[in-house]
Amino acid sequence: MKIVLLVLEAGLRDLTRNRWIVAYGLCFLLLAEGLFWFGGTGPQVALSLLNIVLMIVPLVALVFGTIHMYASREFVELLLAQPVPRPQLFAGLFLGLALPLSGAFAVGAGIPFAWHAGAGTGGGALLALFTAGIALSVAFSAIATWIALSTEDRLKGVGLSLGVWLASTIVYDGLVLAAAAAFADYPLEKPLLGLMLANPVDLARMLVLTQLDVSALMGYTGALFERTFGTGLGTSIAVATLAAWCAVPLALAARRFQRRDF
């Protein structure tokens, strides 16, 4: 445990002084404050911010995470040459990436909401928005870590990260929509629900939209999700599946780190 904290502390020290992380946090601060500035009410700001979070958080976690893990390679080798067990080193390294990323988002987007005292946003909606942002940060940093540990070629690794981002944020929705249109004559509810659970970005969107009470914006799958499970159960399922989206890539990355040759 002590080793985890030591490595984590070094990671925090490094990344809180990293200009990209600082810029990333500032970007959320300016966006949220700007949305309030232009006269948005709390729920409107939360909704606009959600759409940005769903694009930006996975992108930054994937690309920055992959590049950071590659850049840490020599340092990791030096740490591995110390009398330290690998699992603890991995935990420290991963938290040293995921915490600054989640923190930059939470602090950057949190300050304007705190400043305006929520501005009429429901507690549930705020909780959902920040849970979604942090869960996406953790899930996609875990995927980035896994990619960086599994792909020797750095360029290929970063390319793979961009591919995952494109697939989960842009291509996936398009494919779901195309599938819904193409098979409109068939009962699609169950397969579509399955497709939704299979994408953390969709899950995060669902989680926040059900809390914001703007079902009209939820789209086909979202409406279906709420109708099938209801708000309470739907939220629990979304949270549990998001947690699985953090845990599974993390377990894969940890296993890779444990077994790989450096």
Next chain:
Amino acid sequence: MISANGLRKKFAALEVLDDVSLDVRPGAVTALVGPNGSGKTTFIKIVLGLTRADAGSFSVDGHLADAAGAYRRHIGYMPQAARFPENLKVKDVLALIRALRPDAPRDEELVSAFGLAAEMDKAVGTLSGGTRQKVNAAIAFLFRPSLLILDEPTAGLDPVASGILKEKIRQVRAEGRSVLITSHILAELEELADDVAFLCDGRLRFAGTVAALLERTGQTRLEPAIAALMRIEGARRSALVEPATTTGWPTPAPEAL
């Protein structure tokens, strides 16, 4: 201090280490030499536990390798190129490494000899390559380990720093600890090495004292002796690939250093 027995490692189809058994004596500097791709780095990484051998075993100072890596408390490692997290200060890096080995005896001599006190508050990312290498060297010697593994230690160091490091290596040897060095600068190995281990294509082709190597190759200095070893290996290798020359590819000439 290292006792390696039948180490084997394969990457895909390539046999990187093929049944390597090597003993590194205490109180001696052992030069690990060989052409590029001969398996030197893989050997070092296996001893450090960075890479796992497919077969064979090794011990360091009598301690068998264990999964938790406790045997590494007896090793100080200086990698070829040091890279630390850019925004950490020099003192943060040293503090982290010290905290990871809280019970080990300390040897801060290189920290002061290299004048690192003046660099403590600088971010690692702003340091010159040479200063980073000094930090790297200071870390390796920080805990009085019984085995030092130095990978191209003087690359990037200025002559003064390089002299300090060599002096430190001699001191470690005099204390009965052992040093394993890889370097392509043979003149430097000539100054320091007591023993030579020569790897080629993953096989240990020679292991013994410098005197034994000189006698075997009929040379008077280490540099031409190693060059002679490489030539012998090169000739043997091109003899082995002879049939392939019928395809029209030129046989690579055995290169002298």
